[in-house]
Amino acid sequence: MALQGILVVELAGLAPGPFCAMVLADFGARVVRVERPGSHYDVSRLGRGKRSLALDLKQPRGAAVLRRLCARSDVLLEPFRSGVMEKLQLGPEILQRDNPRLIYARLTGFGQSGSFSRLAGHDINYLALSGVLSKIGRNGENPYAPLNLLADFAGGGLMCVLGIMMALFERTRSGKGQVIDANMVEGTAYLSSFLWKTQKSSLWEAPRGQNILDGGAPFYTTYRTADGEFMAVGAIEPQFYELLIKGCWGMLQFPSQKTA
């Protein structure tokens, strides 16, 4: 497998970190998930392919155990707010002095610096602070967060896997690890670069919920069926729209796409 022989130490967190580590495990890495003694179970349910070590990091001897693990590992993935690892004497300077090849991945909501970096938050907060949430939602309604998929998993966990893969690849040339600041506010914004890049185009000229891609168009939305189920329609191009009309009404004439 692609990540054969790569050793990952994952410090247990809620959803983004576990997803990131699960992807690494799926692709062949050996993942050790470090959990707090007394935890009942892995709330993330994303423990596939991992092994679990229960360790009290708050005890100096517990931190020392982690230090020994990291000395022989390729990747450390930690989800704590900025400053927490440093307080436990487990910051990157210390662990990378032990092991210069260690890739130290820090996956948080707000990042390692900045006025919000020590605050609590969840997907919806990171999505809100990224600017992206303001674009999502139906006409006349409040902005709507699509579950915790965009910030926790896409801009968070997946973006962090990307950073780790970049660092692993770069390490094959330099022989050195790096520190990765993977945070959900910036990750979600970067994922959604298209929104900033097309900000001034006609794609977003109407208020939220009235554009082509945010629920405004009759040819790009979902419809309820007779049995209470749903169909998705995404017929943007004229030749596809024609087929949509044909499928709905046979060969009858109907108003043009732009005025319908």
Place this chain on the structure above:
Amino acid sequence: MALQGILVVELAGLAPGPFCAMVLADFGARVVRVERPGSHYDVSRLGRGKRSLALDLKQPRGAAVLRRLCARSDVLLEPFRSGVMEKLQLGPEILQRDNPRLIYARLTGFGQSGSFSRLAGHDINYLALSGVLPKIGRNGENPYAPLNLLADFAGGGLMCVLGIMMALFERTRSGKGQVIDANMVEGTAYLSSFLWKTQKSSLWEAPRGQNILDGGAPFYTTYRTADGEFMAVGAIEPQFYELLIKGLGLKSDELPNQMSMDDWPEMKKKFAAVFAKKTKAEWCQIFDGTDACVTPVLTLEEVVHHDHSKERGSFITNEEQSMSPRPAPLLSNTPAIPSFKRDPFVGEHTEEILDEFGFSREEIDQLKSDKIIESNKVKASL
């Protein structure tokens, strides 16, 4: 940069492919974007850091040009429906015989096989087929696709970058390329594995729109402020919820239990009434710096000027004064260095690219006069 020296050939497509290639360019790869002659401009607007070659792949001599480029490249990224590249004699067997190190990335909606694999579609269709769309939406409303972010960009473009990075890493050991089937239906499903893994848990016991994470809970949603703006509330844990209640000026002993789902509709109305009394700025005064998990819903313009982004330098400006998000994540030693230049015009670099790849002046002129390639070099201003 992390991808220094990596050569990528991107066959122009709509949004997922261009985003994938832009990420590679941001992190240091040299990306050649191959566009159809006669294309007016890059609809994706995701051309940062790329060079543009206008080439007619449908002509056998055009396909032959691409073959020569791929013989010397690390990654080919193609967005066409299953079978199209094979018809052009540009399938993986042929290109990888020329270059066994070539990573052949195929980024589509439905994948290289399966009953839907030759059909047209868009983000909303892939999201629907993945099983994820039915989970998203408010109580009593139809499922709602969050723009084209989940399938086009997350499950599509970003997932494909991941596959390419996996293959690049693996190639440092094996010396060989691979074929990557990156498709948006499976990519979006995999991204959302959590939904399947928690399917039977209490997290999703209610119908769509009535659960904690899909808009059902009063403590995990957005509220309108007095000035028509919005605040986002994500106070799930009891200790954060307490701070939310406190900040709202409410008393928890006068409210139903946080997790009493039957009371959620009433509580939402109550919270909405409180939020409507103050402006966004006033709410930020109250909640900024606390652990109440209450943040402003910033617009694309506001976020650029927000303290947190400013302190971190989260946004970059290019030579045309347009702002966009800085590449993520941040790498300490080999950070991404996104190009400052404007996006390329179609065919702007055709001749310089072919020259670099060993085409002679005569060959280039012949291809141009036979309309296999198009060159739209920008004339230097005097």
